[in-house]
Amino acid sequence: MIMVKTVKRGGKTYNVCEACDYGYLDEETARACEAWCTKHKSCNLEITKKGEYLGD
Numbered sequence: 001m002i003m004v005k006t007v008k009r010g011g012k013t014y015n016v017c018e019a020c021d022y023g024y025l026d027e028e029t030a031r032a033c034e035a036w037c038t039k040h041k042s043c044n045l046e047i048t049k050k051g052e053y054l055g056d
């Protein structure tokens with residue numbers, strides 16, 4: 001089972017995809033993103049549009 005990393009930003013807690021640094025408010029979406037990113041080595045725009053980029 002993938003452990004989703006969490007990051008606090010602006011008073012919200014995001015579940016972060018460690019592959020692409022997108023954060024999601026729900027863990028389910030973060031897991032879906034991480035599963036996609038790890039498998040396809042790229043992001044799924046349908047997933048990332050639900051989150052926010054938390055990288056530098």
Ligand SMILES: [Zn+2]
Nearest residue numbers: 017020033037
């Ligand atoms: Zn991702």
